[in-house]
Amino acid sequence: MNCTSCQKPMQGSLLVCAACGAVQGDGAAAIDYFQALGVERKFGLNAGDLEREFHRLSRRLHPDRFVRATAEEQQNSLRATALLNDAWRTLRDPVERVEYLLKIEGHAVGEEHAGKGKSAERQPPPDLLEEVFELNMQLEELRMSQKMGETAEASVVADLTAAATRFEAMLQTVDERLAVEGAKWDSGESRAQAASRMIELLDRRRYVRNLVRDVRETLKTAA
Amino acid sequence: MAYSDKVVDHYNNPRNVGTLDKSSEEVGTGLVGAPECGDVMRLQIRVNPETQVIEEAKFKTFGCGSAIASSSLATEWVKGKTVSEALEIKNTDIVKELALPPVKIHCSVLAEDAIRAAIGDWKKKNGVAETEAVAAH
Ligand code: FES
Numbered sequence: 001m002n003c004t005s006c007q008k009p010m011q012g013s014l015l016v017c018a019a020c021g022a023v024q025g026d027g028a029a030a031i032d033y034f035q036a037l038g039v040e041r042k043f044g045l046n047a048g049d050l051e052r053e054f055h056r057l058s059r060r061l062h063p064d065r066f067v068r069a070t071a072e073e074q075q076n077s078l079r080a081t082a083l084l085n086d087a088w089r090t091l092r093d094p095v096e097r098v099e100y101l102l103k104i105e106g107h108a109v110g111e112e113h114a115g116k117g118k119s120a121e122r123q124p125p126p127d128l129l130e131e132v133f134e135l136n137m138q139l140e141e142l143r144m145s146q147k148m149g150e151t152a153e154a155s156v157v158a159d160l161t162a163a164a165t166r167f168e169a170m171l172q173t174v175d176e177r178l179a180v181e182g183a184k185w186d187s188g189e190s191r192a193q194a195a196s197r198m199i200e201l202l203d204r205r206r207y208v209r210n211l212v213r214d215v216r217e218t219l220k221t222a223a
Numbered sequence: 224m225a226y227s228d229k230v231v232d233h234y235n236n237p238r239n240v241g242t243l244d245k246s247s248e249e250v251g252t253g254l255v256g257a258p259e260c261g262d263v264m265r266l267q268i269r270v271n272p273e274t275q276v277i278e279e280a281k282f283k284t285f286g287c288g289s290a291i292a293s294s295s296l297a298t299e300w301v302k303g304k305t306v307s308e309a310l311e312i313k314n315t316d317i318v319k320e321l322a323l324p325p326v327k328i329h330c331s332v333l334a335e336d337a338i339r340a341a342i343g344d345w346k347k348k349n350g351v352a353e354t355e356a357v358a359a360h
C-alpha cells in the first residue's frame with residue numbers, strides 16, 4: 001500500500017504516512033486493527049509497545065491538529081481517530097484480541113458459529129456445566145433472600161466465595177492456555193490446530209467468566 | 224435491543240419453570256450451554272412409558288430474555304407431543320414464532336439442544352436406541 005498523498009510505500013500504521021504525515025483517506029476503512037496500530041498480526045503483542053504506539057498515533061491523528069486543514073483532511077483525521085480507538089480497545093485486551101484475530105483469519109467465533117456443528121460437540125465438559133448450573137441456582141436463592149431483606153446465610157456466602165475464587169483460577173488457567181496456543185500460532189506451525197484449540201478455550205471461558213461476574217456482583221450486595 | 228411482544232410475554236410470564244425428579248425413570252433431563260455467550264439451560268420432560276407422550280415439561284434457564292422465552296416456548300410445544308414428534312421441533316420454528324433477530328438465533332439453538340438432550344437422556348434411561356435423532360441433526 002502506498003501513501004495516497006506522497007505515493008511512497010506506507011510503513012507502520014496504515015492510518016498515517018510516516019514519510020509525509022498525511023492521514024490516509026477512504027481506503028483506510030478496509031484496514032484491520034493490527035494495520036491501524038502498525039503492529040504485526042499476531043497474538044503475542046507486547047502491551048507496553050502497543051500502548052506507546054497507540055498514544056503516539058493518537059497525538060498524530062488528533063483532530064485538533066487539523067483545525068486549519070481542508071475539510072477532507074479533517075474528515076480523514078476524525079475517521080482515522082475513531083478506527084484507532086476501536087483498534088486499541090480491542091487489541092489491548094488479550095482475550096478480545098484472540099477473538100478478533102481468529103475472526104479476521106476467517107474462523108467462526110462465538111455468535112458466528114451458532115447452530116453449526118452437532119450440539120454435543122459444542123457442549124462444554126458435563127462437570128463444568130453441572131457446576132455452573134448448580135452455582136447459578138444457589139446464586140438465585142441468595143438474591144431472592146436478599147430481596148426479601150433477609151441476611152444471607154454465612155455458609156452460602158462462604159460457599160459462593162470459594163466457588164468464585166476457584167473459577168477465577170480456572171479463568172487464569174484458560175488464559176494461560178490461550179497464550180500458549182497463541183504463541184504456537186504466532187510461530188507459524190500447525191496454525192489450524194492452534195486456532196481450533198483457541199476457539200474451544202474461548203467457548204469454555206464464557207461460562208466461567210459469567211459465573212465469576214455474577215457471583216462477584218451478588219456477593220457485593222450481600223456484604 | 225427491542226424484544227418482540229411474544230418474547231416479552233414469555234419473559235414476564237414464563238411457562239413451566241421448575242424441576243422434575245431427575246432420578247425418575249420417566250424423566251429425561253437436558254442440561255446444555257450456549258458457547259456463544261455462556262448461558263445455561265436445563266429442560267426436563269416426563270414421558271408416559273406406554274404412549275411415549277410427553278406429559279410434563281419444566282425448564283430453568285440462566286440466560287438472556289430470548290433464551291428464557293425460547294425454553295418457555297419449547298416446554299409448551301413439547302407437551303402433548305410424542306417423543307419422536309418433539310424431536311421434529313427446529314430452532315428455526317422458535318426463531319419464527321418469537322421473531323428473534325439474527326444475534327439471538329443461538330438462544331433458540333440452545334432450546335433445541337435442550338429438547339434433544341432431554342429426550343436423549345430419557346432414551347438412554349429407557350434403553351431406546353438413538354437412531355434418527357442423532358443423524359437428523
Ligand atoms: S444471548 Fe446467549 S442464550 Fe441468549
Ligand SMILES: [Zn+2]
Pocket residue numbers: 003004005006007008017018019020021022
Ligand atoms: Zn505520504
